[in-house]
Amino acid sequence: MLSNNQLYVLVAPACITVLGGLLGLCWLIQRRSLFLLWTACGLVLTGIGLGWQSIIPKTELSRWAVYTGAIYLSGAWLCTLGVAHKFSVSAFPKISAVVAALVLAILYQNSAVQDSIAVRTLWLNLGLGIIHFLPFPAIVRRQASKDRLEKLLYWSYGLFAIYTMLRPAMVLVLGFTELKDMTVSIYWLVTMLGSLLFSLLFSGLLLIVAMRDAMLTLRDERNHDSLTGLLNRRAFWEAAEKLNREPGTGPISILIGDIDHFKQVNDSWGHEYGDMVLKAVAHAMLENVRGEDLVARFGGEEFVLLLTRSDLEAAEQVAQRIRAKVSASGYVLQPGQGVTMSFGIAALSFEASIPQVVTAADRLLYQAKESGRDQIAVEPLLADAAMA
Template sequence: MNYQNIQLFVLIIPASLLLLGIAFIICQLILREQTFLAWVANGYILTALALAAQSLMSNQQLSHWAVITGTFYLFGIWSIAHGMALRKGSHAHPMMGVLIGLITLSLLFYFSWIAENLWLRIIILSLGMGAMQLLVAKHFLTQYPDGDMFDRALSIAYISIIIYTLVRPIVIFFFSSPDNFGELTKSNYWLLMLSASILLSLWLALVIFAITVRDIVLKLNDERYRDPLTHLLNRRGFFEEAKKLLGSHTDSYYFLLTCDIDHFKHVNDNWGHLAGDKVLQAVSKAIVKNVRKGDLVARFGGEEFVVFLRGMDIADARKIAERIREEIEQTTFNSISTRVTASFGLADIAASDDLVSAIGRADARLYNAKQNGRNQVCWNE
């Protein structure tokens, strides 16, 4: 295979990166909330363009275009790092990225136009790219144990890329010399670097696509199992989650707390359904604020809420119910001129198959609380 054919062959690799970048853009256009995909797409496309251009250049041309291709590489790598950070709820420190970029490009300019040295430029650019990736490395190192299988796979893939980027200049420095390369794009090093880059890039892309699909499924399930107004579990979601808890902790003791807003129809009739929605949202926040992590809170419909309390005795369950009741009673609303209160029924869950009957007992006690004057917690018959 002659040199021209080799050049055309190696263009397959940047072309593959370009197609992956386009695929990320399409995903982002479909899933508008996944903004991190746009940054990852930008990184893949810029890297692909720089690789494609360099694959067609001689050493002299590489020197003339070093700063421009270096800019593409550095901004592309930072874009991917920023996209990864966005998915973790952070960012890739733009000012530090600019500083790293300026230092790297200044050195590239010096060793291409003043003291031409291809060997040093490769080392400098690799270190600059590695420094860009290190800006977000802590998110993947510190959150690795807490993630699910997909998040851990993403951490491993990204950390592997960082290690490869940082090890590459060390290997070049200790195991090569400025005279070893000849024409860079004809060298075995170039082919090896392209092969490693495409393998790692494909690995990262596949993990990102898998995570995106997983996120879509979770979002669809969330919409299926949650109330759109309060973002609490709906009836279906509550039964699914409660059955899981009952099945996995058969030796634990649980309580069900049902809650119904007093005179809620009066609020809707006198101040409108928008005011009623605000009351429902405030009550849901009051309930969530006063339960513990791991307890379940659901809106069953209308003004009725159900709380699944884990691992406590009747005294603790009553304290939580009273805290919720007092929080609701003390909440003020600008849109209505009446006090909002709620009544509660509390019942234990005696066995793993007793969920429906426990709700029935709690509802019966809730009815007693209504009959006895409202704005109270009833826990006995």
């Protein structure tokens, strides 16, 4: 039967374990953010370690020191792995393994020979702090320009790692006699509260970041063509209207490109080959535009580009470079005949809207096709044609 004191100190470990379970549940629901799974496992192990050490008799602490140390170190490593995975840095597994092995060896030697809980506490916390801290400098260097939410996430993690390493200093201040009755000591209370507060803060931030990342991913999937990664039709219209309203983006030119005889590509070589051609065309387009320009796949083999601060002459040069890149890609309609593209180009006039200019460019594309394909049809500033 557990005493009231033992039940009281189990509150923090239970909460930490539940938080880990919630993170694991979130990962099971979305199966996207693997860092949630690693962090969840780390928190669960930490909660189990704290709970187990809280209820075993103080006379048994040395006997179980290596086992509880292994649980703590495993939990720290998994939390570190989760954070490192989130920020795309190394978790330094080899160094962590060496630190863990050294700490466990010291715990074993101490529990078997010296039996000093203060020494075990000092070394275990130092090892845990080092494992937690290992990826932190790399995260700071890599994420220096990231948003405030992620900064708060990794700085809270870094501060917890430092807190863990400095926690043994409290033992030196309070004196080693403080640890004689471990589960009712001030040190253990501070450890419990610190671990719980960090777990609450870090889990909350991690969930918020994970939900935001999931929403951004869903929005990205909604706005982009799954094959080429280009904007889809709906996203293009939204972005084009927004760009048109912004000052300093003119002159604006619209290019519509179409792969010549693309049906023949699929019929001759199969749809997998056709997909490779579409990806090559998308790559050629992205290589020849700037970051503020728009590139979209409207469907099938039709592509639309919106070029900011580009007149018709500059737009035609872009189309020529794309045609040359596609022709040099090595993809063929049939032996001896390479893949080519035709373009229609129109400029946005004061009187015309984006949809009207797209319609004008589409008519020009049709003219290029009718004239023998592998051509570019350009029409100068067309207020009249765009309004037709």
